Amino acid sequence: MWTVYTSIKDITSKTKNWKIKMIVAEKSPKRISQRTAVKYQNLILIDKEGNRVQATMFGTDIDPRENTLKILQSYYIIDAYVKPVDPKYKIGEYQYQWTLNSKTIIEEVPQNEEQIDAPKYEIIPFKDLEAYRGSIGEIDILAVAIKIKPTKEITTASGPTTIQEIYVIDESLNPICLTMWGRFVQDECQKISDIIEDKPIILGTKISVGSYNGLSLSSRPSSTFIINPLLPEAAAMKRWAENNDLIIRSIIARSLTYPSAPLSSVGIREIVKNCDIAGLIKGLQPMAKAKFWIKAKVNVIDITQVFYYMSCIGCNKGTGYKYNESFVCMYCKNQGVCKPRARAYVELDDNTGKLAATMFGEVAEQALGCSAVELMERAGEENPPYVKRIADKLSKKIWKIQVYADPEKLKEKKYRQFNVLSIEAVQDEENAGSSC
Structure with missing residues (x-):
């Protein structure tokens, strides 16, 4: 018999036979470790009190759960492997991280049972971004992806890297360039590119606001992106985009039909x-x-x-x-x-x-x-x-x-x-x- 907890703070590496209801707040694409060549996938889980924990799946434990652990759905997690977290990777007060392996039981919370509320995001509308330009703070955005440019190889102080630029828009009807760096190009950008004609809704967290070619956005190593999130705000934005499809198409045709140039120099084409x-x-x-x-x-x-x-x-x-x-x-x-x-x-x-x-x-x-x-x-x-x-x-x-x-x-x-x-x-x- 499992002991049911409501807070992850009660679960340590010494806790046995435990069970807790969690919501999946974030789920990264499957990735390959550069050091060990092992496939892994990270998740952020939140308990009823709002406490967060990072959970990871490795290797052959990932694919069998391809159709479970869906973002913003509630699950019972039973007997994950718990170990202390490196302080530099800690995402809250909780001192541990979890591994979801073959012995971990994961059950979807029945629909007739209380679900955990979706996390609250402090979404900043584009009309208010100017106040964050050049600051060290990171913000959350919710926007419609309307155009994606080809990848670019650039050299930074840390060496060569790959970037990809996505133009996003919200109700302000002012398209802004979101630059995606490194691993986001291989994962999230590829998914967005596949469905860009459908104008997907993008929820981005921990985004920085810069001044490249005017106002711009950029991913950070700590950023997360959810494509078409199951949020009321995202559903409302999707309806807005559909109702304003002709206007958005006009903006794309007028300002964004030049994939080799920023908005400030749209006359340049390769x-x-x-x-x-x-x-x-x-x-x-x-x-x-x-x-x-x-x-x-x-x-x-x-x-x-x-x-x-x-x-x-x-x-x-x-x-x-x-x-x-x-x-x-x-x-x-x-x-x-x-x-x-x-x-x-x-x-x-x-x-x-x-x-x-x-x-x-x-x-x-x-x-x-x-x-x-x-x-x-x-x-x-x-x-x-x-x-x-x-x-x-x-x-x-x-x-x-x-x-x-x-x-x-x-x-x-x-x-x-x-x-x-x-x-x-x-x-x-x-x-x-x-x-x-």
Whole structure:
């Protein structure tokens, strides 16, 4: 029989047969120790009184609990291994740390039983960040991630390291650059990158406020990040982001479509050559994705292609419903109206190589110079002169083009196209000279 405790202060390395209700406040990604090459995962657990303890799982004890110990859920922890904590790693008054091994019993607290309240975060809205600029204090933020830039290798006083910049926004509608350092790039940034198009909600704790390119944010070694946390504040921010989707898209298009430059110098873009892109993609880390700027002509190779598809107006997913027909989307689950969405399969040619690419939505409409409805009504095999005029006009200009690459999909025969994220006319062919 276990003795049930309510406070971790009553549990020491000499306590036997104990049981306590805890909530998972933080859970790091799985990591590899640089010194021992052993896989580990850290958690912060909080008891009913608000006391915190760091718990760690190692090696083969991690994966069997992949679908348990979820953040902000309550569990009974029974007989973890307890040992004194190194003072420099102590996160509160508690003098011990726990190891959750194969002998530790972990039970989810039943829904009909009292749960432990989620920890309180002192979230600072972006409009109040100026007061923390350059201070030694660390703050908590809750924001929408709207743009992520490629990783960078830099050299600091401590040696080389990797950083990645994420642009985040809150109700102030003022995007701010959050720089992630070191281990956060491999773990949290990768997860955020995979779902960036969904505009995930990010809870960051122990964040520093700096002055890089104006007001900026930066991770610290002690920082933690929770993606889409199960908090009322996060749910409210998600609803706000959905209700202001068009405004946020406009901010991204106006200010954040230049991944190689900060907000203070958005006119600067690193143009790469098509012939170099294959090598750049090969150099990416596993599961990484990339965005590049190129300067090229856009050629429509097949003028008989269908330049649109019928889609849900809410999520842009394809559907079999007809134009203006009302339906419940099987993807976003919302009541929507079926509309055509522009799509064009093209070839990007910069004289060093050719890339097969796909343009969607507003980007395709901008390049082709007509709306999706016009494409539905006039393009295709039935009207080749109309399509030819569009294709000829498109190919007579030089364009600055941002392309997106998913190396894993490029390996598949079915998906050997790049996606065009943005496009901007530079000059007509007759004035192009040696621009390509």
